[in-house]
Amino acid sequence: MNEVYSKKMCLKEWAEQDRPREKLVCNGRRMLSDAELIAILIGSGSREETAVELSKRILANVENDLSELSKLTLNDLRAFKGIGEAKAITIMAALELGRRRKENIAKKKPQIKSSEDAYRILQPLYADLGHEEFWILLINTANKVIGQELISKGGSGMVGVDVKNIFEAVLHAKATGFIMSHNHPAGTLKPSKADIQLTDKIVQAAQYMDIRMLDHLIITDEGYYSFVDHDDL
Missing domain, CATH: 3.40.140.10 (Cytidine Deaminase, domain 2)
Structure with a gap:
């Protein structure tokens, strides 16, 4: 008897050009979606969802607004299944660097x-x-x-x-x-x-x-x- 089942493909099973890291190398950082960039930060998802799917879920929770994402605390981020302390800290650190970059630009005027x-x-x-x-x-x-x-x-x-x-x-x-x-x-x-x-x-x-x-x-x-x-x- 044929066993019919479905499973979600992990990132390693995706076409190479569709993987966030490879996509960045081949096409440049501006070609990646917000979810793909966050997926690169967190590195991996879980058995239930890829890093990109997890990132999309996080962004959907803040209505895809990076400014609102920046307001989430460490505990807010850890509340998402698949996001531990290390991944939460990585996301917060990246967003803080972005904020400081804006501050440095402002200082030039x-x-x-x-x-x-x-x-x-x-x-x-x-x-x-x-x-x-x-x-x-x-x-x-x-x-x-x-x-x-x-x-x-x-x-x-x-x-x-x-x-x-x-x-x-x-x-x-x-x-x-x-x-x-x-x-x-x-x-x-x-x-x-x-x-x-x-x-x-x-x-x-x-x-x-x-x-x-x-x-x-x-x-x-x-x-x-x-x-x-x-x-x-």
């Missing part, structure tokens, strides 16, 4: 001529954060960025800011001005009453100390809000 320039430098600092942070860009007389400083970090809804820490950072760097920024993890770009009050307080202190407070940016995954652009300063 250190002169601030508009709110968009400031946003391009600041955005990588807030990428994939699930909590609020407050950063400042330190500016010299030529409006070039000479440093960046994390002032404080908080929870998902608010961050406390000690005004003294801002001016200590500015004076320590011998900066003549600064740009404030913080993120809204929930995604709203509208400044809160507390945001407005804090901005007014710091503007007054900066004027008293003859230091330029150039702007305050609220940053989300979708864009930014500039106090200067909206005539709020």
Whole structure:
């Protein structure tokens, strides 16, 4: 009696040109899908599914959004069958390298001529954060960025800011001005009453100390809000 059965082919049984590593060698990295690139990172799947199928399943869970994938924690990744600690760490490390590459690109444009320039430098600092942070860009007389400083970090809804820490950072760097920024993890770009009050307080202190407070940016995954652009300063 003929035994009829079906099984999924492992990657080694695929045509060589269809294997992610071989495909990259033959056709270049840009020809690979996100799932294929992740499959190369994790190396192997399981008896039930190939590395590519496992990668597709992970991506489907975040609606094929690499930004959302970057937000997954070690435990989130380990929750997928077939992903152990080593594979989860490899995925997280690769995504972090990508984030740092964006940050390095932003650093190549250190002169601030508009709110968009400031946003391009600041955005990588807030990428994939699930909590609020407050950063400042330190500016010299030529409006070039000479440093960046994390002032404080908080929870998902608010961050406390000690005004003294801002001016200590500015004076320590011998900066003549600064740009404030913080993120809204929930995604709203509208400044809160507390945001407005804090901005007014710091503007007054900066004027008293003859230091330029150039702007305050609220940053989300979708864009930014500039106090200067909206005539709020």
